[in-house]
Every structure is written in structure tokens, then in C-alpha cells.
Amino acid sequence: xxxxxxLIRIRKALFSDMLxxxxxxxxFIYLLISFIYLLILGQLPFDxxxxxxxIIVFSDxxxxxxxxxxxxxxxxxxQGIIQTLSVTPLKTKEYLISKLIxxxxxxxxxxxxxxxxxxIGSVNYLFLIVGVILTSVFFTLIGIMITTKSRHLNAFFxxxxxxxxxxxxxxxxxxxxxxxxxxxVYPSIASLKLVYGAYHGISFxxxxxxxxxLIISNLFLFKKAxxxxxxxxxxxxx
Amino acid sequence: xxxxxxxxxxxxxxxxxxxxDLSFSIAKGEVFGFLGPSGAGKTTTQRxxxxxxxxxxxxxxxxxxxRSMWDYNFYEKIGVAFDFPNLYKKLTARENLKxxxxxxxxxxxxxxxxxxxxxxxxxxxxxxxxxxxxxxMRLNFIRAIMHDPDILFFDEPTSGLDPxxxxxxxxxxxxxxNNGKTIFLTTHHMDVAEQLCDRVAFINEGLISxxxxxxxxxxxxxxxxxTVEFEKFGEVQSxxxxxxxxxDNPIFEDILRxxxxxxxxxxxxxxxxxxxxLNGRALI
Numbered sequence: 001x002x003x004x005x006x007l008i009r010i011r012k013a014l015f016s017d018m019l020x021x022x023x024x025x026x027x028f029i030y031l032l033i034s035f036i037y038l039l040i041l042g043q044l045p046f047d048x049x050x051x052x053x054x055i056i057v058f059s060d061x062x063x064x065x066x067x068x069x070x071x072x073x074x075x076x077x078x079q080g081i082i083q084t085l086s087v088t089p090l091k092t093k094e095y096l097i098s099k100l101i102x103x104x105x106x107x108x109x110x111x112x113x114x115x116x117x118x119x120i121g122s123v124n125y126l127f128l129i130v131g132v133i134l135t136s137v138f139f140t141l142i143g144i145m146i147t148t149k150s151r152h153l154n155a156f157f158x159x160x161x162x163x164x165x166x167x168x169x170x171x172x173x174x175x176x177x178x179x180x181x182x183x184x185v186y187p188s189i190a191s192l193k194l195v196y197g198a199y200h201g202i203s204f205x206x207x208x209x210x211x212x213x214l215i216i217s218n219l220f221l222f223k224k225a226x227x228x229x230x231x232x233x234x235x236x237x238x
Numbered sequence: 239x240x241x242x243x244x245x246x247x248x249x250x251x252x253x254x255x256x257x258x259d260l261s262f263s264i265a266k267g268e269v270f271g272f273l274g275p276s277g278a279g280k281t282t283t284q285r286x287x288x289x290x291x292x293x294x295x296x297x298x299x300x301x302x303x304x305r306s307m308w309d310y311n312f313y314e315k316i317g318v319a320f321d322f323p324n325l326y327k328k329l330t331a332r333e334n335l336k337x338x339x340x341x342x343x344x345x346x347x348x349x350x351x352x353x354x355x356x357x358x359x360x361x362x363x364x365x366x367x368x369x370x371x372x373x374x375m376r377l378n379f380i381r382a383i384m385h386d387p388d389i390l391f392f393d394e395p396t397s398g399l400d401p402x403x404x405x406x407x408x409x410x411x412x413x414x415x416n417n418g419k420t421i422f423l424t425t426h427h428m429d430v431a432e433q434l435c436d437r438v439a440f441i442n443e444g445l446i447s448x449x450x451x452x453x454x455x456x457x458x459x460x461x462x463x464x465t466v467e468f469e470k471f472g473e474v475q476s477x478x479x480x481x482x483x484x485x486d487n488p489i490f491e492d493i494l495r496x497x498x499x500x501x502x503x504x505x506x507x508x509x510x511x512x513x514x515x516l517n518g519r520a521l522i
Contacts, residue, residue: 012340016340020328023328079324081326084325084338086290087288087313089311089314
């Protein structure tokens with residue numbers, strides 16, 4: 001009974017989130033950015049586009065996802081929505097799951113659109129979708145945690161920079177050590193490996209390691225995000 | 239319905255106790271007013287009862303269970319209207335009510351009726367960002383009551399409303415009380431408290447200085463006098479007379495017999511005066 005009620009509330013929250021994101025213009029921005037990506041890719045020679053596409057696809061749920069979750073939560077906080085929802089039966093866990101699903105959906109759709117409209121060879125769509133979902137969840141959770149410690153959107157952007165450096169910069173290591181499996185224990189590298197592998201091939205063992213690392217990281221971050229969200233955004237934090 | 243005993247609370251990183259030692263009970267169907275100036279501890283107490291602040295000392299028993307033992311089902315049974323309207327700005331009034339109402343097991347059935355009741359029927363499809371403060375407050379109010387909760391928490395429910403709309407909200411509060419709802423009302427507006435509350439508690443610096451019916455407080459701390467305004471030789475004059483044995487007072491008798499009485503007022507204190515008397519400071 002409780003699980004059923006919980007699923008119903010998540011479904012309702014997802015509908016609210018999508019309507020909110022649509023009305024606040026997030027989907028329009030996403031569409032615009034996807035269009036710009038396609039224009040850039042169309043201008044690149046095939047050899048470059050072949051490498052640029054996975055990187056763009058990786059940046060979509062990661063960098064963009066981080067920006068978006070910051071913007072969404074700050075808008076909800078400013079409008080008092082978080083305070084209102086905190087006195088409804090919607091649990092923090094359900095609220096955050098809905099945010100994760102809404103941003104996953106938008107990332108997967110954007111990535112599929114960009115991939116479908118790009119002139120690229122064979123793509124492993126299973127790895128691509130799994131990679132984008134796990135990456136989106138990972139970066140959204142990081143974004144939620146940063147937001148809980150930020151009073152305003154500007155503070156969020158300032159606090160986001162070191163996180164971007166910590167998470168994205170090590171991905172450069174893949175250029176020098178493309179075959180080193182142990183790099184996959186670093187979640188953002190695991191993400192990039194999965195997404196890149198979807199276009200250029202990845203062994204099952206390596207994909208499994210990346211997926212495992214991301215699932216464990218996401219579960220840990222999810223628990224942490226709930227605690228931080230409740231502490232800073234609900235209990236005494238408003 | 240609500241039983242608070244020796245409640246204490248300090249905010250993290252603060253050495254000062256926001257709530258020092260509060261005890262009070264609220265019966266089912268009662269409108270209980272919590273009055274005090276800004277920073278007195280009204281909102282903190284309300285947030286502790288609602289469950290938006292944790293780590294209190296003492297006890298908050300609500301609907302037969304300690305507050306800290308309640309799970310999220312608690313929110314099915316209460317409705318909260320904060321002092322500031324918290325709504326989706328880019329969505330319409332109907333969308334706001336439908337989305338937020340959808341989280342409750344007993345989803346609101348008569349959103350249209352509620353909109354009509356607070357005079358927002360013509361604006362139901364307008365974005366909330368285009369609403370005035372008063373319109374947002376009215377929408378915020380019906381958002382809190384739409385799922386038919388047993389206990390309602392209103393923080394300054396008439397703030398920003400003109401007298402006509404304030405009366406509509408006050409009438410709904412009386413109606414809710416008549417339907418057996420328990421209402422916890424925090425305000426620093428004495429007239430609202432006087433008109434609506436069965437009992438009021440004065441809170442100042444985290445302590446309650448008095449709890450009683452508004453009328454009792456006003457009489458207890460008032461002067462046992464009556465002021466009579468009357469017309470004498472074409473001029474308006476007034477006399478202050480002791481209430482005791484008024485009927486035998488020769489001055490009163492003379493006024494009654496020989497002059498046209500304009501007004502007669504007993505000299506009970508206002509709630510504001512009682513508050514100042516008990517706490518040594520004004521409410522605002």
C-alpha cells in the first residue's frame with residue numbers, strides 16, 4: 001500500500017517537475033543547445049566529429065545537467081515551492097527521484113536526437129542510454145548537494161567550479177591512458193568510458209566495471225543528498 | 239488535539255534558547271491564537287509542531303502521538319499556510335492547486351468551489367506571477383485547506399488583504415472551526431485574534447506570559463469603569479464612572495434622566511494593552 005502510494009506520488013511529482021521545467025523554459029533551452037551542438041558537429045570533419053560527438057554527449061547529462069539542477073532547485077527555493085512541498089505527504093526521497101528522472105529523460109532524449117541526426121556509424125544504444133542515465137543521475141546528485149549549500153544561484157555557480165574541475169579534469173587522463181581499466185573506478189571517467197564506448201566499442205568487462213562504479217557511487221550520493229537536502233533545505237534551512 | 243509540555247529549542251550554532259519552556263494544550267475544534275512580536279518564538283513553535291524543525295526538548299503530543307514519532311502520513315492530516323505565499327509562479331491558480339493537491343490521498347474535489355469562495359474564479363487561469371499579494375495570499379490559504387485536514391496552521395492569514403477579502407478568510411476560518419477543525423493561528427494582529435480565537439497565548443522571548451480567552455484577558459486587565467458620552471446644552475460631554483453600583487451612581491442617574499446618551503463604553507483593555515502590560519513591550 002505504502003509502495004503504491006509512493007509510486008503514485010513520484011508520478012505526480014514527475015508531472016509537476018516536467019510542467020515546471022517546461023513553463024520555466026528549460027526545455028526550450030535544451031532544444032536550443034541540442035540544435036547548436038548539431039550545427040557544430042555538422043561543421044566538423046568526420047574524423048573530428050567522430051570524437052566530438054561522444055564528448056558532447058557526455059557533456060550533456062554532466063555539465064548541462066549540473067547547471068540545470070542548480071537552476072531548477074534555486075527557482076523552486078526562491079518561489080517557496082520546497083517549503084510548500086515539505087508540508088505535503090511527498091517524501092524527500094520521492095521529490096529527489098522525480099528530479100533525477102525528469103533530468104534523465106531530457107538528457108536521454110537530447111542525446112538520442114543528437115546521435116540520430118549526426119552522421120555517425122554504428123552505435124550501441126543500450127550502452128549509450130545506460131551511460132547517459134547513470135551519468136545524469138551522478139551529476140544531478142552532485143548538483144543537488146551543491147545547491148543545498150548555496151544561498152543563491154550565483155553562489156551555486158561559484159561552488160560548482162571546483163566540483164567541475166575535480167570531476168571533469170581527470171577525464172583528460174583517458175587521452176593518455178585510454179586502455180587503463182583502473183581509471184574507471186573514478187565515476188566521471190567511468191561515465192565517459194561508457195558513453196565513448198557506445199560509439200567506439202567497449203569490452204563487456206570494462207562496461208560492467210563502469211556501470212558498477214556508477215551504480216555504487218549513485219547509491220551513496222543519493223543517501224547523502226537526502227540527508228543534506230533535509231538538513232539544509234527543509235529542517236531549519238529555509 | 240495538541241499537547242505541548244515544557245518545550246525547549248535552540249537553533250544550531252546559537253547559544254540562545256529560541257523557546258525556553260512552553261506548555262499549552264489545544265482542544266479539538268478550538269481556534270488557538272499564538273500572539274507575539276517578531277522574534278518572540280511564534281514561528282519557531284509552529285515549525286516545531288509541524289515538524290520542520292527537529293531536536294526539541296520536552297514533548298509535543300499531536301493527535302495522540304509524539305511529533306517525532308509521526309511519519310509522512312502526518313502531512314495528510316494537517317494543512318499549513320505560511321505567512322508568505324509559496325506557489326509556482328509560472329503556473330495558474332488551478333494548476334498550482336491541482337499539482338500540490340495531487341500528493342494527498344484525499345485529493346481535493348472542489349477546487350472550483352474554493353476559488354469561487356475566495357473570489358478568484360475569474361483569475362483561475364491566470365499565472366500566479368501576475369497576481370497581487372492579496373490574491374496570492376487567498377490562493378495560498380485555499381491551498382492549505384483543500385485536502386480537508388484535521389488541524390490547520392495559519393501564519394498571519396489576513397496579511398496583505400483588504401477588509402473585504404480579510405473578512406472572507408475570517409469567515410472561512412470560523413466555518414472550519416464549526417466543522418470541528420482545530421486551528422493554530424499565529425499573528426500579531428490583535429483584531430484578528432480577538433475576533434477568531436477561542437483562546438490566545440502571549441509569547442515573548444520564548445516564554446508564554448498568559449493563556450486565556452481574549453475576553454477574559456481584556457476584562458481582567460481593563461479598568462472597571464464605563465465612559466458615557468452624552469449631549470448637554472448642545473455640546474458633547476463625557477464622564478468616566480466606576481462600573482460597580484453604576485445604577486446607584488447619581489451622575490449616571492442624572493445623565494440617564496436628563497440628557498441624550500450618545501455612547502456607553504466599558505473600559506476593558508485591548509489585547510495590545512494587555513500584552514504590553516504583561517511583557518513590557520509592544521506587539522510589533
